[in-house]
Amino acid sequence: MALPIRIQMMDRFAIYINEQKTDQLTAKSRKGAALVQFLILNGGEPVPNQTLLNALWDEEKSMNPENALKTLVSRVRVMLTQIEPRLGGCIVSNRGAYYWECCADMTVDLYEIENIIRELDSPETGDVRRQMLIEELLNLYTGDLLEHSEQAEWALAKATTLHNKYLEAVYSYLELMKERKQYEEIITVCRRALDVDSFDDRLHMELMYALVQINRTGEALSQYKHVVQLNYRYLGIKPSQNLQEFYKQIISAGQTLDFSLESIRNELRESNTRQGAFVCEYTVFKEIFNLQMRNLERLGASMFLAIIMIGPQDGSEMDPMRQDNIMSALEEIMRKNLRKGDTITRFAPNIFALLLPTVNYSTGGLVLERIKASFYRYYPNSSIAFNYRVGPLSASRLNEPEPPSPRL
Numbered sequence: 001m002a003l004p005i006r007i008q009m010m011d012r013f014a015i016y017i018n019e020q021k022t023d024q025l026t027a028k029s030r031k032g033a034a035l036v037q038f039l040i041l042n043g044g045e046p047v048p049n050q051t052l053l054n055a056l057w058d059e060e061k062s063m064n065p066e067n068a069l070k071t072l073v074s075r076v077r078v079m080l081t082q083i084e085p086r087l088g089g090c091i092v093s094n095r096g097a098y099y100w101e102c103c104a105d106m107t108v109d110l111y112e113i114e115n116i117i118r119e120l121d122s123p124e125t126g127d128v129r130r131q132m133l134i135e136e137l138l139n140l141y142t143g144d145l146l147e148h149s150e151q152a153e154w155a156l157a158k159a160t161t162l163h164n165k166y167l168e169a170v171y172s173y174l175e176l177m178k179e180r181k182q183y184e185e186i187i188t189v190c191r192r193a194l195d196v197d198s199f200d201d202r203l204h205m206e207l208m209y210a211l212v213q214i215n216r217t218g219e220a221l222s223q224y225k226h227v228v229q230l231n232y233r234y235l236g237i238k239p240s241q242n243l244q245e246f247y248k249q250i251i252s253a254g255q256t257l258d259f260s261l262e263s264i265r266n267e268l269r270e271s272n273t274r275q276g277a278f279v280c281e282y283t284v285f286k287e288i289f290n291l292q293m294r295n296l297e298r299l300g301a302s303m304f305l306a307i308i309m310i311g312p313q314d315g316s317e318m319d320p321m322r323q324d325n326i327m328s329a330l331e332e333i334m335r336k337n338l339r340k341g342d343t344i345t346r347f348a349p350n351i352f353a354l355l356l357p358t359v360n361y362s363t364g365g366l367v368l369e370r371i372k373a374s375f376y377r378y379y380p381n382s383s384i385a386f387n388y389r390v391g392p393l394s395a396s397r398l399n400e401p402e403p404p405s406p407r408l
Contacts, residue, residue: 011143032076039100046097186210277338285345306390
């Protein structure tokens with residue numbers, strides 16, 4: 001009985017014989033593996049020799065390119081036959097072209113995914129069948145097409161198209177689950193899809209929405225914080241406006257879950273144990289800022305805004321991961337060195353904004369100098385510059401929509 005052959009094209013290229021992974025082709029010939037990938041990518045359509053030469057040799061020069069291609073094909077056929085006798089015959093020549101022909105008992109995840117997406121697009125596909133197809137799609141789509149394989153630049157266009165179709169299929173299924181209020185299923189699907197695209201805002205919001213609907217607000221809040229960290233660490237930006245607005249919905253939902261006196265008393269008691277300044281997301285910081293400004297107008301009091309920016313002393317770009325680690329350490333330093341009434345937010349990847357209602361002209365600078373000294377004790381002989389500005393806010397600035405952008 002012939003052993004089943006499975007070829008993986010999603011995330012990385014691999015050949016499995018009876019579910020045993022074989023690495024002979026990729027280990028012995030990267031160009032040979034690229035040839036197989038390119039032919040499979042074209043779905044059985046003949047690929048002209050010149051197209052293969054342009055894709056596989058790129059800028060490399062060959063005295064006899066046609067002969068080089070024939071030699072490569074011959075060697076790859078031998079290697080494939082050594083892996084499994086039927087594989088050698090899958091590369092078929094056809095009048096100045098080559099194509100891939102699947103043999104019996106062979107599956108290719110790319111082809112299966114394309115078939116699933118076509119069936120999902122059909123209006124004749126019923127809901128039960130649609131659910132089965134989505135489950136298959138989530139199992140097969142382990143990453144973008146040839147995402148972690150070498151020499152796959154020519155696969156980028158198809159990978160992008162397939163990625164978009166994958167997300168469209170997931171979005172469509174999520175809408176169906178929302179109509180049915182199947183929030184547990186939405187959570188499962190979103191988390192699996194986020195393994196493929198961890199920066200997709202809609203998936204994050206759908207996940208948080210489902211968590212809120214089944215009273216798992218704490219998990220929704222943790223998910224939001226995770227998104228914030230992803231954006232800061234890898235993209236160097238704040239979350240999108242839609243995500244920031246959704247944060248308010250999470251907070252509001254959490255406040256309406258339980259109105260019992262005992263639960264509120266316990267929550268207040270827990271909050272009272274937290275030490276140091278209050279660290280919050282930028283959206284919450286804006287709300288606190290505007291609330292404080294209204295209090296200033298009513299009471300005629302004053303409050304100070306401080307800005308701290310870190311960066312290399314030579315003005316060069318900082319590695320995002322190192323910057324994030326330094327900012328996290330600085331956040332902890334500030335939380336410990338400031339009072340409970342003070343508020344901290346990360347205004348930008350390398351900037352913190354602080355609201356200091358408990359300081360005055362004489363103590364405001366001293367507070368920032370204390371933080372600066374603590375920072376350099378934590379980072380002795382550091383090449384990182386610690387710059388800050390601190391100044392009063394007045395009630396006349398009440399109508400400003402948000403704290404001013406720092407100029408350091």
